Amino acid sequence: MDEGKRPSLEIRKLQFMTDYAFSTRAIHAGQNCEKEFGAVVPPIYLTSTYAQEYPGKPKKYDYSRGGNPNFANLEASLASLEKGEFSTVYNSGLGAISSILSHLKPGNRVVSIDDVYGGSFRVLQRVFQNFGIESVFGDMNDFSWIENELKKGAQIVWLETPTNPLLKVVDIKAVAELTHRYNAELVVDNTFASPYFQNPLVLGADLVLHSSTKYLGGHSDIIGGGVITNNAAWKEKLDFSRMAMGFNPSPFDTWLTSRSIKTLAVRMEKHHSNAMTLAKKLEQHPKVKKVFYPGLPSHPQHEIAKKQMSGFSGIISVILDMDLETTKKVIASFQLFILAESLGAVESLVNHPASMTHASIPREVRLATGVEDGLIRFSVGIEDPDDLWNDLNESLNRS
Numbered sequence: 001m002d003e004g005k006r007p008s009l010e011i012r013k014l015q016f017m018t019d020y021a022f023s024t025r026a027i028h029a030g031q032n033c034e035k036e037f038g039a040v041v042p043p044i045y046l047t048s049t050y051a052q053e054y055p056g057k058p059k060k061y062d063y064s065r066g067g068n069p070n071f072a073n074l075e076a077s078l079a080s081l082e083k084g085e086f087s088t089v090y091n092s093g094l095g096a097i098s099s100i101l102s103h104l105k106p107g108n109r110v111v112s113i114d115d116v117y118g119g120s121f122r123v124l125q126r127v128f129q130n131f132g133i134e135s136v137f138g139d140m141n142d143f144s145w146i147e148n149e150l151k152k153g154a155q156i157v158w159l160e161t162p163t164n165p166l167l168k169v170v171d172i173k174a175v176a177e178l179t180h181r182y183n184a185e186l187v188v189d190n191t192f193a194s195p196y197f198q199n200p201l202v203l204g205a206d207l208v209l210h211s212s213t214k215y216l217g218g219h220s221d222i223i224g225g226g227v228i229t230n231n232a233a234w235k236e237k238l239d240f241s242r243m244a245m246g247f248n249p250s251p252f253d254t255w256l257t258s259r260s261i262k263t264l265a266v267r268m269e270k271h272h273s274n275a276m277t278l279a280k281k282l283e284q285h286p287k288v289k290k291v292f293y294p295g296l297p298s299h300p301q302h303e304i305a306k307k308q309m310s311g312f313s314g315i316i317s318v319i320l321d322m323d324l325e326t327t328k329k330v331i332a333s334f335q336l337f338i339l340a341e342s343l344g345a346v347e348s349l350v351n352h353p354a355s356m357t358h359a360s361i362p363r364e365v366r367l368a369t370g371v372e373d374g375l376i377r378f379s380v381g382i383e384d385p386d387d388l389w390n391d392l393n394e395s396l397n398r399s
């Protein structure tokens, strides 16, 4: 192609923000061809350090804890998908969470949703608490509770929507407005929805975070995280804490995540349609007591979900109408749903939060937020929906 006719990278970046639809941005934003040989897929820059032409004058990067071309490619991709300007990628979702929180000071407060991911609860209560950072947890559909806490003074409001594992949905726009009225900042963990179904920055969030271990990676083969923001000062702080505390990912993991993002749109469509099919069928099954899925009209915040999400993603939680031991036997007997932690991958997974992902939360705290002993969480994959239903139905009927 005539070099002169190809728009510059900067112009193309801008186009990715405005002109192209999600599935196009997923394939092209941050996925530029390599320059020297024209390789369509950029190489993995497996280097820890970079040659400098003159002392203290590196070309761009000096050491991969601070930066690497594969990080930069994934950051451009995430920023584009979340409709934000900047992004910083991490070694894990929890690395991203810790990096944000590390900018708080003794005496600062975090107001968090009660049904927060167990690891976020643990790092707030058992690590940052030791440095004088207080965190409180409550129902984020109760705006008077949030406002009361903000009045006491808070720097960060921490929101997950839909939540893990109860799939609670909270109005991001309303919470952002309330948060900003009290000069605090809103962080939204968008792991469950993925940028395909929900863009919190557009709804007023200050920082959006992902465990890219989940839908972004999508194949249960990497651990990673990312934060996206429109705030240049935050971008600088996030890069600094990644470098200063060693929260950097590996070039290979970031390359794999960029590769996986190319299929994010098609995967998310299938996760959503499979989950919708199974949620409707589970709701009718006599051995199922309760189904939590934001796409069902029976979900208490279904209207909010419809307003801020363009689809309902692939996670369903249920309470079975049976005792705990029978519940455990049932979930261990599935053929296709693999009994494993994590979620958001092409293969269907099932998890028992009380004994697996949420075991780090004290039982009384867990029960108070509604995470009952009998709750199970399905991460619906992209297999054939009839095969998935037969797997669930047969095990339930046998119990």
Ligand SMILES: Cc1ncc(COP(=O)(O)O)c(C=O)c1O
Pocket: 092, 093, 094, 095, 117, 119, 160, 164, 189, 191, 192, 210, 211, 212, 213, 223, 224, 225, 342
């Ligand atoms: C909603 C949510 N946020 C953050 C994390 C932490 O991510 P990671 O496991 O990549 O550290 C998880 C992990 O399960 C999660 O479910």
